[in-house]
Each structure stands twice: as structure tokens, then as C-alpha cells.
Amino acid sequence: MTAELETFVTFMRTATGHTPRPYQAQLAAEGLPALLRVPTGGGKTAAAVLPWLYRRLVAAPAGTPRRLVLALPRESVADQAFERIGEWLDRLGLSGGEVGLHLLAGGAAQDGGWRRNPERTAILVGTHDVLLSRALMRGHADWRPMAPVSYGLLHNDAQWVFDELELLGPALPTTRRLQELRDRWGTAAPTATMWMTSTSSAAELGPERVGAGGLATRRRLTRLHPAPERYEGALAEAVAAAHLPGTRTLVVLNTLARARAVHAALAAAGTEALLLHPHYREADRRRLLAAATAEHDLDLVLVATPVVEAALDLSSRTLVTELAPWASLVQRAGRCNRYGEHPEGGELLWCTPPEGGDPSVERWLTARDGRSVTPAELLAAEPGAPEPALAPTAPPTPDELRALFDTADQSSADQSTADQGSADLGTPGDATATVGTSVGTADRWLAAPAQLTALVAWRSWADGRPAEDEPDPSSAELCAVPLGELAELPAGRAWLRDPLDARWRPALPAELAPGARLVLDARHGGYLPTLGWTPLSRTPVVPEPAPPQRPAYACTAWVSLDQHLQETEQEARLLLAALPALPSEQHEAVARAARYHDLGKCHDAFQDKLRAGRTDPPDGLLAKSKNGAEPLPPYLSPRPHLRHELVSALLLWQGGHDPLVTYLAAAHHGHVRITVRPRPGEAPGLLLGVADGDRTPPVELSSGERFPAQQLDTSDFPAPWTERARTLRDHPELGPFRLAFLETLVRVADWRASARHDGPLPSAGG
Structure with a gap:
């Protein structure tokens, strides 16, 4: 064994308390493959995270993407995987800031904190619908103007890992298309994808590595025949009869409606059971998961939807399941006697649901009725004609993906x-x-x-x-x-x-x-x-307590326009120095766009807004207002839809500045990007609050640059702007992935420059 692998042994033992399996050590030595096939219970989550983390921090930092994106199937409950990774980071001494860990699933999907530090090593854990919607620039629970930042970070310097590729449905060909286009169009830093499976071989996805080393645990197959006319009640009776006191029984139904019905039938018959599905509030979901996976209280019946098929470390003595697609059935079987804790073997009882199921899977199970099977046997089996790993759903075309790059929205709120x-x-x-x-x-x-x-x-x-x-x-x-x-x-x-x-x-x-x-x-x-x-419940819901009121936090000083532009350029150059080198033209475009991004704040309407209701504004052009304890009086702007970044774009456009610099400056809030159009209800003659013929004052920067007073021309701006922006998007040295990443760098620099002057506001009256 090499010294490097011995180091990984120490790394993994520290994180998990266990010695790595041979295939996990191989991943740490060679990197993640395109396809990883591991039996259920074989340590896929650890294999996805710890070899990558070891390579990122120890073995090959420069060659390892700095973001790991762990995408779980849509119906998964991601909390347990998130918490387990957090425990590993704690044991490695990495939870204090060196490695970020973020949950993007359910209510947590609206958290945007992960975008603030693009130079930081980070792990994102979420469901594939939330993560992939962001990779398509249409993020679920995401604020639309922030979409380019999510997109830029997910397509650059990222290692994607998709758990259980068979459960991705129409998203599977989408994941493949995105990786193909990243390879074709280029990224600012290498980005790769690994698909993981417990069943299928999918050579079309790339080279495969099979991870052996799962336990040779056994579960005996038995077919149930619940009466069709009272299916849920009969199945509940079979569950109650099969449950062995002092053990855990897991019941997996294919639909949420049937899971509710079987759970209700068990309750009506006096059998206590928990109901597990993805549709709980955070506190209730965490309590339920803790009870479902507790090691000290194993006398439990747990009724679940397919939520248990991935990312849930759970074992039962008795598993009752409906007939399901082979990949799902293998995942469910992996939750029966998962760790060999029942030496005599587990019991896997199955039945055909009212709507039927795959005849080839049904025949395979029936032929082995009364026999015991191991994870290795399930991994090797392919009942009937093997289905193609890639779903027949057509993925987005390159032109469709280019079109999604445009986030223009006629109904966005004025921000x-x-x-x-x-x-x-x-x-x-x-x-x-x-x-x-x-x-x-x-x-x-x-x-x-x-x-x-x-x-x-x-x-x-x-x-x-x-x-x-x-x-x-x-x-x-x-x-x-x-x-x-x-x-x-x-x-x-x-x-x-x-x-x-x-x-x-x-x-x-x-x-x-x-x-x-x-x-x-x-x-x-x-x-x-x-x-x-529970949509049929008429019991009033007890609302969750409101979160504690945070102290008011805002800009606490007057900041001149020139100072803010200087500081934003400084932050941009610091950020660029901490990231993989960009081509010199792109590097300088980011820095110059940061220097120019807020030029449009020189517009009189914006300067009036910054000073409105305040008694101590200084002279000169401002970028930020000083906020105090007292609320400001209402201010009705004559230009309620004014986007200062459109003014920045016009000043640079009319001044003949570099197209990439102009675009990046315009895009720094996510509102002025590809298509520019008036807001709904905006007064005639205005384009995002700017009137054709508006005049701007001269602007002098401490860099020595001077922008003379100008008359703004919006009459013939939108169409040529869109044409030029699309040219940048499609340029072979840029492409959509790199362009969004450059946008992100300018925006992060702006946030950091603004944060230099942010702080808690004093209390009113104090």
C-alpha cells in the first residue's frame, strides 16, 4: 500500500471510524469515474464524498473541482446525508469554515448563502429537481435574478454526483446532455459528473467502476396475496402479522395515497406506526427521521413512500414492499437486514399492487419464493430484457439550453x-x-x-x-x-x-x-x-413559530460612488487571485466591469432616492446611503422601475467600451442581461425607468478616467443589445457557462465591497 493510500486510510478512519473499502481507496488514488456501481449498503455516499474531499484538500487540490454537488433522487429526504457529511467534517476538523456544507432541498432550497464564496471548497447536498433546475437557469425556490450566479457556480469547478441514476426519470438524459455541453462549450474550470447505481450497467455514460465489498447479508423472499377488493386493509393485516416485536418493520408503498391508507388501516387496528414521506415541515421531518432510524428503540413499524430508496441509512428485519421497477426493488431490498444484524436473515415480503407491475420482475421474484438472496445476487440480476439506463425522454437541445440563458422576465418585482x-x-x-x-x-x-x-x-x-x-x-x-x-x-x-x-x-x-x-x-x-x-384534514394547523427577529442590518455609512467602484475592483482582483487563472482578457474584463458596474448610479433619479428623507447627505455622487435607527418616510420615486445598471450599460455602450466589460457591468444584478424590455405598467417612453434623452452628469474616477456628461439614447438600444449579448454567449472562447461564471465574479465582488460598510443598525431611540 502506498503512503498516499495510508494517508487516506487515516483520513477516512478519522471521518467515519471505519477503514475504507478497496474501491473507496482506489477512488481516492485515481479520482471519481463517470459511473460507479456498488451494491446497496456498500458505502456509496462515503465513496462520493470522502475520496473527492481527500483529493481536493490533500492529494490533488489543483486538479479536483472545489464544489461537490451531491444530487439525490427527487423524492429523497436529504437531511440524513447532509447531517452525516456534517459529522464527517466535524471529525476532520473542517466544519469551522474551510469546507462549506449546504442543504438545497425542501424549504432549505431558498437558502442562497452557498453562492457568497465561490473560491471556497464546498459540498452541496440536495434533490435533483432543485439542483438541476438551477443548472438550467430556472431554479425552483430561487429568486430569478440570482439564477445566473447559481448557474455559473454549478457549471464551473464542480464535481456532480447523481445517486441512483435509475431513479432520475427524465432528468437522466438531461444530466448527460449538460455534461456533454460543458465538455463542448467549455468551462472556466473543469467540471465532471459521476453517476452512481446499485443495479444497472450504463456504459453509454462513461467508464464504469464496480465497487465490491458489500456485506453478504440475506433476506428471504415471500409473496403476499392481499385481497384486491380491500387491498390496503388486507395489506395492513399482513404487516401486523409479520411484525416481530422488538424489531423494525419497513413497509414501502409506491404512492403517497396508498402509504396514507395503509398507515390509517394499521392505526385503526391498533398498530402504532410512523408515516415517512418527503412532505413534512423541517422540525417534524427531523423528529420523524430520528425516530425512524433510532438504534435504541427497534420495536417499530414504519410505513413509507419510495423516499427510502436513496440517501437513507435504514435497516429492518422485515420489509414489506409492493412490486416496483427493478432498480427501486433492489434499493428497497437493501433496507432489509442491511448490516447483517439478523444472522438468521431478514424477511422480504412482496405483493403486486392493484395496477400491476413489470411481469419480468414478478416472474423473477416468484421463481425464488421462499429463498434468500444477497445484495450481490440482486446486483447481478437483470430480470427480463434489461432496460436502457437512459430514459427515452428527449433532453434539451443545445438551442433550448441557450434560450434558457435569457432570464428576462416581464413580471419580476422591482428590487x-x-x-x-x-x-x-x-x-x-x-x-x-x-x-x-x-x-x-x-x-x-x-x-x-x-x-x-x-x-x-x-x-x-x-x-x-x-x-x-x-x-x-x-x-x-x-x-x-x-x-x-x-x-x-x-x-x-x-x-x-x-x-x-x-x-x-x-x-x-x-x-x-x-x-x-x-x-x-x-x-x-x-x-x-x-x-x-394531509389535504383532507380539516384540523386547524398549528403554525410554526416565527423566527426570532434579527437586528436590522444595512449600510452604516455614506459611500461615494468612486469609493465603491474602487473597492469593488479591489474585491474582484482578490477573488480572481484565489481562483484558477482565467485568460487575461477575461480576467481584466471582470476587474474593469467591477470598476464600472455602478456608473449608472450617477443618474439624478437614483441620487435623489439615495438622499430622500435623510438629513445629512454629503456632496458629490453617492453609491450607498447611510441608514439609521429611525425608519425613513415613504418616498415615491418618479422613476419607480429605474435600473441603474441599465444606465451603466448605456454609458459604456455609447462610450465604445469593450462588449464583454459592458455586459458584465450591466448584468451585476441579474436584471439587464440578454433581453431588455420595459416593466409591465411602466409609463410610455421609459425603459426600466430610463427615458430616451435623459442626461447624466460627468463622472470622474480616482483611476484618472473621466466619463463626460451624456444624453442617453434608449430608442434603438434593446434589439442591438440582445444581438451583441447573444454573440458573447455563443462565442467559442466564452459560451454560456463561462459567461455566467464571469457574471458571478463581478456580483460577488460587489457584494463584498458593499459588505465592507454593512453592520447592525442602532436601536430606535437609543
Whole structure:
């Protein structure tokens, strides 16, 4: 054994308490392959994370992507994998900031903190619908103007890992197409994909590595024959009869409706059971997972949906399952006597659901009735004609992916107020533009629409509607709800914050979209802590406590325009120095765009807004306002839709500056990118608050550069701008992935420069 592998042995023992299996050590020595095939219980999660982390920090830092993106199947509960990785980082002494760890699933999908440090080694754990929607520039639960940042970081310097490729459905060919285009169009730093499986061989995805070393555990197959006319009740009776006191029995149903029905039948017969599915609020989900996986209390019946098929470390003596596709069945079998804790073997009982199932799988199981099987036998088996690993769904074409790069949205909320305060980080308080938009979605490449989810919170209102100042729901309040069931609620029951004026209103049917954040009246029910999302329940929901009020945090000093531009360029150059080298032209374009990005704040309407209601503004052009303890009086801007970055674009455009520099400066808030159009309801003659013929004052920078007073020309701007932006997007030395990454660097530099002057505000009256 080489010294390097001995070091990895120490690394993994420290993290997990276990010696690495030979295939895991090989991954640490050679890197992650395109395809990894490992039996259930064979340590795939550790194999996905720890060899990558070892190579990133110890063995090959320069050649290992700095972000690991662990994408779990859509119905998975990602909490356990997230917490386990956090424990590994703690044991390695890496949880203090050297390695970031972020959860992007369910209510946590709206967290944008992971975007703030692109130079940092980080692990993202989430479900494939949330992660891939961001990789398609249509992020679920993501604020639309932040989409280019998510996109830029996920396509550059990232190692994607997809767990259980057979469970990805229509997303599988999408993942392959994205990697093909990253290889073809180029990225700012290498990005790779590894697909993991416990069943299929998929040579078309790339070279395969088979990880052996799983335990030779056994489970005996037995067929059940529940009466079709009372299927759920008969199955519940079989479960109660099969459960051995003092052990865990796991029951896996193919649908949420049947899982609810079998759980209810068990309860009616006096058998206590837990119900596990993805549709719980955070605190209830964590309590349920803790109870379901506890080692000290094994006298348990657990009824579940396919949520148990991936990323859940769970074992049972008795497993009762419906007939399912072979890949799903193998995953379920891996939750029976997973660790050989029952030397006599586990019991796997199966039945055919009312709608039937795959005849070849049914024949394979029937032929082995009464026999015991091991994970290796299941891995080697291919009942009937093997299905192709890649689903027949057509992936997005290159032209469709190029079109998704345009995030222009006619119904985005006006976010100009963000420019007066803290850095534009896309916090949960921002009005979302993920619903009611005119931009095409990417959902057909992720899953069937009814299988996707919106995020729902419950609130109590005295007058049956949200208050004007009702805060947005926190992650702790949100529950992922299937769109198919949400759509069955009475019209007007769900409320959303209007993406145009930021006011609460009833959601239209078309706005019940994947990732939408909605609020329901708690009086009408729909949720129970022990059952999760329960649309037929009329018991009033107990709302989650509101999160503690955070101290007001904003800019605490007047910042001149020249100072902010200097500081943003400084931050850009520091960031560039911490990342893999870019071509010199792109490197300088980022730095210069940072230097020029806020030139448009010289516009009189913006300067008036910065000074409005304040008694001590200094002379000269400003970039940031000083905030105090007292709230400002209302200010009605004569240009309510003004985007200062459009003014920056016009100044640079009319001054003949480099097209890439001009684009990056314009794109630094995500509103002025490919297509530029007026906001709905904007006064005639205005384009994002800028009138044709507006004049700007002269601007002098400490760099010695001078921008003379100009008359802005918007009359013939949008079409040529779009043509030039598309040329940049399609340029062979840029391409969409690199271009979005350059946008990200300018934006992060802007956030960091702004943060230099941010701090807690003093209390009112104090």
C-alpha cells in the first residue's frame, strides 16, 4: 500500500471510524469515474464524498473541482446525508469554515448563502429537481435574478454526483446532455459528473467502476396475496402479522395515497406506526427521521413512500414492499437486514399492487419464493430484457439550453431598494420571480409536472388574509407539497407575494408552479405534525413559530460612488487571485466591469432616492446611503422601475467600451442581461425607468478616467443589445457557462465591497 493510500486510510478512519473499502481507496488514488456501481449498503455516499474531499484538500487540490454537488433522487429526504457529511467534517476538523456544507432541498432550497464564496471548497447536498433546475437557469425556490450566479457556480469547478441514476426519470438524459455541453462549450474550470447505481450497467455514460465489498447479508423472499377488493386493509393485516416485536418493520408503498391508507388501516387496528414521506415541515421531518432510524428503540413499524430508496441509512428485519421497477426493488431490498444484524436473515415480503407491475420482475421474484438472496445476487440480476439506463425522454437541445440563458422576465418585482442597503444576496425576504413569469420553464426535463412540488407554509390571520407587512415564510415553516394535490384545493386558497408589486394576493392556478412559495390559512387544515401534508384534514394547523427577529442590518455609512467602484475592483482582483487563472482578457474584463458596474448610479433619479428623507447627505455622487435607527418616510420615486445598471450599460455602450466589460457591468444584478424590455405598467417612453434623452452628469474616477456628461439614447438600444449579448454567449472562447461564471465574479465582488460598510443598525431611540 502506498503512503498516499495510508494517508487516506487515516483520513477516512478519522471521518467515519471505519477503514475504507478497496474501491473507496482506489477512488481516492485515481479520482471519481463517470459511473460507479456498488451494491446497496456498500458505502456509496462515503465513496462520493470522502475520496473527492481527500483529493481536493490533500492529494490533488489543483486538479479536483472545489464544489461537490451531491444530487439525490427527487423524492429523497436529504437531511440524513447532509447531517452525516456534517459529522464527517466535524471529525476532520473542517466544519469551522474551510469546507462549506449546504442543504438545497425542501424549504432549505431558498437558502442562497452557498453562492457568497465561490473560491471556497464546498459540498452541496440536495434533490435533483432543485439542483438541476438551477443548472438550467430556472431554479425552483430561487429568486430569478440570482439564477445566473447559481448557474455559473454549478457549471464551473464542480464535481456532480447523481445517486441512483435509475431513479432520475427524465432528468437522466438531461444530466448527460449538460455534461456533454460543458465538455463542448467549455468551462472556466473543469467540471465532471459521476453517476452512481446499485443495479444497472450504463456504459453509454462513461467508464464504469464496480465497487465490491458489500456485506453478504440475506433476506428471504415471500409473496403476499392481499385481497384486491380491500387491498390496503388486507395489506395492513399482513404487516401486523409479520411484525416481530422488538424489531423494525419497513413497509414501502409506491404512492403517497396508498402509504396514507395503509398507515390509517394499521392505526385503526391498533398498530402504532410512523408515516415517512418527503412532505413534512423541517422540525417534524427531523423528529420523524430520528425516530425512524433510532438504534435504541427497534420495536417499530414504519410505513413509507419510495423516499427510502436513496440517501437513507435504514435497516429492518422485515420489509414489506409492493412490486416496483427493478432498480427501486433492489434499493428497497437493501433496507432489509442491511448490516447483517439478523444472522438468521431478514424477511422480504412482496405483493403486486392493484395496477400491476413489470411481469419480468414478478416472474423473477416468484421463481425464488421462499429463498434468500444477497445484495450481490440482486446486483447481478437483470430480470427480463434489461432496460436502457437512459430514459427515452428527449433532453434539451443545445438551442433550448441557450434560450434558457435569457432570464428576462416581464413580471419580476422591482428590487431597486436593495441598492440602498445590504448587498444583493437574494435573501428570503426578496420578492420572488419564480412564479407567474413569462420565461419558459425547464420542468419537463426534470420530472412529470404533477410530481414536482411547491413550498407551502401555514399562517393564522385575523381577517382571513395576509397582512400588508406579512413576512415571507422561513425555511422552518415550509413544506414541500405535490403540485398535483395542491391544484385540487379550492381556488384562491393559496396566497403568494406578487412578483411585481410585492403585495400578497391569491395565487392563480398557473402560478402553482414548482418551487413557488405559498401561504395557506391555518384554519382550513391540510397538515398534521405526525402525518405531514394531509389535504383532507380539516384540523386547524398549528403554525410554526416565527423566527426570532434579527437586528436590522444595512449600510452604516455614506459611500461615494468612486469609493465603491474602487473597492469593488479591489474585491474582484482578490477573488480572481484565489481562483484558477482565467485568460487575461477575461480576467481584466471582470476587474474593469467591477470598476464600472455602478456608473449608472450617477443618474439624478437614483441620487435623489439615495438622499430622500435623510438629513445629512454629503456632496458629490453617492453609491450607498447611510441608514439609521429611525425608519425613513415613504418616498415615491418618479422613476419607480429605474435600473441603474441599465444606465451603466448605456454609458459604456455609447462610450465604445469593450462588449464583454459592458455586459458584465450591466448584468451585476441579474436584471439587464440578454433581453431588455420595459416593466409591465411602466409609463410610455421609459425603459426600466430610463427615458430616451435623459442626461447624466460627468463622472470622474480616482483611476484618472473621466466619463463626460451624456444624453442617453434608449430608442434603438434593446434589439442591438440582445444581438451583441447573444454573440458573447455563443462565442467559442466564452459560451454560456463561462459567461455566467464571469457574471458571478463581478456580483460577488460587489457584494463584498458593499459588505465592507454593512453592520447592525442602532436601536430606535437609543
